[in-house]
Amino acid sequence: MLYYSTNKRSSAVSLREAVIRGLAPDGGLYMPETLPEIPVSYFDTIHRLSLGEIAFDIADAFLGGDIPRDVLAGIIDDALDFTIPLTEVEKDIYSLELFHGPTMAFKDVGARFMSRLMAWLYRNEKKELNVIVATSGDTGSAVAAGFYSVEGINVFVLFPEGKVSPLQQKQITTWGNNIHAVRVKGNFDDCQKLAKQMLSDRELNALLPVTSANSINIARLIPQSFYYFHAYAGLARKKRPVVFSVPSGNFGNLTGGLMARAAGLPVHKFIAATNINDVFPKFMETGKYRPAPSKQTISNAMDVGDPGNFARVTDLLGKNPDKLRKIILSGSWSDAKTARAIKDLYKNTGYIMDPHGAVAYLGLKEYLNKYDDTVSAVFLETAHPAKFPETMKKIIRDYEDLPPQLRGVMNREEKFHSMMNDPMELKRYIEEVNN
Ligand SMILES: *Cc1c(COP(=O)(O)O)cnc(C)c1O
Numbered sequence: 001m002l003y004y005s006t007n008k009r010s011s012a013v014s015l016r017e018a019v020i021r022g023l024a025p026d027g028g029l030y031m032p033e034t035l036p037e038i039p040v041s042y043f044d045t046i047h048r049l050s051l052g053e054i055a056f057d058i059a060d061a062f063l064g065g066d067i068p069r070d071v072l073a074g075i076i077d078d079a080l081d082f083t084i085p086l087t088e089v090e091k092d093i094y095s096l097e098l099f100h101g102p103t104m105a106f107k108d109v110g111a112r113f114m115s116r117l118m119a120w121l122y123r124n125e126k127k128e129l130n131v132i133v134a135t136s137g138d139t140g141s142a143v144a145a146g147f148y149s150v151e152g153i154n155v156f157v158l159f160p161e162g163k164v165s166p167l168q169q170k171q172i173t174t175w176g177n178n179i180h181a182v183r184v185k186g187n188f189d190d191c192q193k194l195a196k197q198m199l200s201d202r203e204l205n206a207l208l209p210v211t212s213a214n215s216i217n218i219a220r221l222i223p224q225s226f227y228y229f230h231a232y233a234g235l236a237r238k239k240r241p242v243v244f245s246v247p248s249g250n251f252g253n254l255t256g257g258l259m260a261r262a263a264g265l266p267v268h269k270f271i272a273a274t275n276i277n278d279v280f281p282k283f284m285e286t287g288k289y290r291p292a293p294s295k296q297t298i299s300n301a302m303d304v305g306d307p308g309n310f311a312r313v314t315d316l317l318g319k320n321p322d323k324l325r326k327i328i329l330s331g332s333w334s335d336a337k338t339a340r341a342i343k344d345l346y347k348n349t350g351y352i353m354d355p356h357g358a359v360a361y362l363g364l365k366e367y368l369n370k371y372d373d374t375v376s377a378v379f380l381e382t383a384h385p386a387k388f389p390e391t392m393k394k395i396i397r398d399y400e401d402l403p404p405q406l407r408g409v410m411n412r413e414e415k416f417h418s419m420m421n422d423p424m425e426l427k428r429y430i431e432e433v434n435n
Pocket of ligand 1: 105106107138139247248249250251252253254301302356357382383
């Protein structure tokens, strides 16, 4: 299978090149030239399959031409060593709990799969591969955890000073070994820009193999389609149309869903739910895409002012909002509404959402009220609430929870390189680590 660039100015490349380059030379994002077509009959019996079985079938459909089946099976076993439960929180409203991995955020799925795939694709090389990733919180910890001690790979995690939670910072900075944390004076968009600059810097690339691990990497997106199939399997026998509401920042999670749909998954509608960083909902309203500086919210992993995967969304579905609306609805919700939703659902049912999942829940509620309540409605619960103790305590007075995955990390010592928003300095640091 070849992968083309969404900017269409670079030539198509192999899976290996697409994964190791991350970003195409023309600045575009890689997409598979053809998407698999899962036969309709697959969905008649999908309810009998486990998460691992579904993940293997879908991975094989996307990647089977490039990766031996036993290798793929090993990668999936190893990467998806946790469950993804579908919990009914109100009648016909389900939370797809994507937070049972080691860093308790959905990014574990993509990061663990990508690290193992990358290591396999890069297995015969002499120089170490340098993975550069910008994070607004959860990407960094998931990537650090996913790549920790993976042979032949250095990881640089760029995070914005003062803009990630103390716990997220711990999860980024306490690894050591091949994981290098870099604290940048700036916001997430600055970090993302720095990462992109490193990836396209000719001098650096001539010297060292450099790649990305952001949601722009196709190796993270493919596994993010697995759990849409898995959720569908859990609902198939209800025989209702399925709606997914996705709490969105860089739009990688939504792109995983759109790829699942393009491969045949019967999805009735997607809801792209954002916080006040509303570039996408505004685009859906006006047809104009206007990147804006990111604003800080309580769902900070979604504080993105120029969603990296916008190019993939429009590559899959076109740029006409009228046509897009047949498949995706979008809206934005304030912190106050998000907090209120967490509080109310807790009071009414005892279920505790995190601020990201709660934005998606709000999207579902609006959909059900306004359009159609005869569907199975799923919101993607992308993080465990215990990742945001300060915020949660303000919303639910005696909130107190520290799952085992998070317990150990708080006592470990932080180590990071601190720098200005300066590409030259970052280049020097990367070269230093490689020497
Ligand atoms: C990254 C993240 C999101 C946003 O996902 P995108 O793929 O960037 O749209 C939502 N919730 C949590 C908890 C995240 O970490």
